[in-house]
Amino acid sequence: MKYYPESAENVHIVVAAGSGSRYGADMPKQFCDLWGRPLLMTTLERLHSSAHDARIIVVLSADMVEGWREMCAEYGFTLPHDIVTGGPSRAHSVKNAVDTLCPETVGWVTVHDAARPMVTGDMMRRLLAALDDSHPGVIPVVSVTDSIRQILPDGSSVSVDRSIYRAVQTPQLFDGHALIEAYRQEIMPSFTDDASVMEAAGYTSLALVDGDTSNIKVTNPGDIARIELNGPAA
Numbered sequence: 001m002k003y004y005p006e007s008a009e010n011v012h013i014v015v016a017a018g019s020g021s022r023y024g025a026d027m028p029k030q031f032c033d034l035w036g037r038p039l040l041m042t043t044l045e046r047l048h049s050s051a052h053d054a055r056i057i058v059v060l061s062a063d064m065v066e067g068w069r070e071m072c073a074e075y076g077f078t079l080p081h082d083i084v085t086g087g088p089s090r091a092h093s094v095k096n097a098v099d100t101l102c103p104e105t106v107g108w109v110t111v112h113d114a115a116r117p118m119v120t121g122d123m124m125r126r127l128l129a130a131l132d133d134s135h136p137g138v139i140p141v142v143s144v145t146d147s148i149r150q151i152l153p154d155g156s157s158v159s160v161d162r163s164i165y166r167a168v169q170t171p172q173l174f175d176g177h178a179l180i181e182a183y184r185q186e187i188m189p190s191f192t193d194d195a196s197v198m199e200a201a202g203y204t205s206l207a208l209v210d211g212d213t214s215n216i217k218v219t220n221p222g223d224i225a226r227i228e229l230n231g232p233a234a
């Protein structure tokens, strides 16, 4: 576990500026109903419960800011959070939030998908325990349970050894100074998560910890129904 002075500001960045095109609802999936209210509220509450000594920044698309404020009023959602507007890709959205952080006071920072409402306190404890001076970032991963095939340039495919791959989740945890520096670089299409941004900036010694198979990213139709089937929010 990395030591930060008590005055350091820890931050949760929750990216919620996507359009949810694969989910295909009439509004972005993070605002769709989960257990009777917008899914984003469960994500924020569970993240806050998992590590409450952190300021929350929610990244929203500009056209959803007013609507989100109205939802908070309608559902009596009072968990304090700041709002930053998003960009054209996930990485741009994260960057917009990271750019608001104060390098002088920042402590640790998590970056989490709004579309993953099932983060747990156990997972957060594993992340925080693994952040240290040798590991400026910690990434939750799970084993791949499907067989994997690589598609070759000619369109044919070959099976690959799935035991050498891991599927990556969020929240991902970073030393705030390192994350701020990493997000100073130009955003590339290959940046599908924040670990890839850190690596491209030279921070290659990232620690992996066990994620949680219930921590799914709502992506395709039916994913919210599957979460609800697995039981109420704990």
Ligand SMILES: Nc1ccn([C@@H]2O[C@H](COP(=O)(O)OP(=O)(O)OP(=O)(O)O)[C@@H](O)[C@H]2O)c(=O)n1
Residues within 6 Å of the ligand: 015, 016, 017, 018, 019, 020, 021, 022, 023, 028, 030, 059, 086, 087, 088, 089, 090, 091, 093, 094, 112, 113, 114, 115, 116, 217, 218, 219
């Ligand atoms: N420009 C973007 C794109 C994505 N995200 C957020 O990044 C997370 C992971 O992205 P993804 O699951 O791909 O969400 P969408 O981009 O909304 O989905 P799709 O690709 O199906 O349109 C989501 O919480 C999403 O809201 C974001 O903040 N800004």
Ligand SMILES: C[C@](O)(CO)[C@H](O)COP(=O)(O)O
Residues within 6 Å of the ligand: 090, 113, 167, 168, 169, 170, 192, 193, 194, 217
């Ligand atoms: C960040 C992420 O959730 C890690 O698995 C994933 O890379 C997001 O990908 P998406 O295509 O933006 O959903």
